[in-house]
Structure formats: C-alpha cells, structure tokens
Amino acid sequence: MLPKKQKVNKKLFDEVFKTGKSYHSDFLFLKLLKLEDPKEKSHFAVVVSKKISKKAVERNLIKRRIFAVLKENKDQIKTGFAVVFFVKKGTEKMSFEEYKKETINLLEKAKLI
Secondary structure, three states: OOOHHHEOOHHHHHHHHHHOEEEEOOOEEEEEEEOOOOOOOOEEEEEOOOOOOOOHHHHHHHHHHHHHHHHHOOOOOOOOEEEEEEEOOOOOOOOHHHHHHHHHHHHHHOOOO
C-alpha cells in the first residue's frame, strides 16, 4: 500500500471527480487533476464498485493489486497530480500481470510515465 500522504483525501477526490481529465482503457478508467504544487508527490485512489463484486475481499484484492503496481513504479510516475482509478466490469478474474500491464498502459496514455 501507499503511504497515507499519497492517497487522495475526500475533498481532493470530489475535485478530481468533477473537474479531472479522463482516460479510458478496456478495464480501467482514470481521472486526473494537476495539483497546485508541481513538486508534491502524486496522490492516488482506487475505486472498485459493488457492481464489480459483492464481496469486499475481492474488491480489496483488486485495490491492493493496483496499489502494488503504483508502488512498484512510483519512481517513474510524474509528481504533482491527483489520480483516481475506477475499475470496470470484467477485472475480477484478471491476474496481477494483467493489472500491471493495464495500469501502466493507462498511465502512459495519460502521460504520467
């Protein structure tokens, strides 16, 4: 998991959701917003709806996998952004490698890597 300082808080989440720029891939949807301080580390959040899985264990597994990919690549990710990942249907049966590929491709598409 990422440190609490690198997670999106509720106020920032609302701002990102309303005014953030969107990027889509087959299984993920990303919204990002540039922070006021460009030198500040980027903040992240992952949203997994109950529509994806009714079981909290499975939703948390998806979140942990995406956060693990972000933690692995934190040195490559640009600073000064608030990023929220939304998970689409069909991801509950993906392997870690597929999550890694999908997340990195979406970050590249958003020009964060």
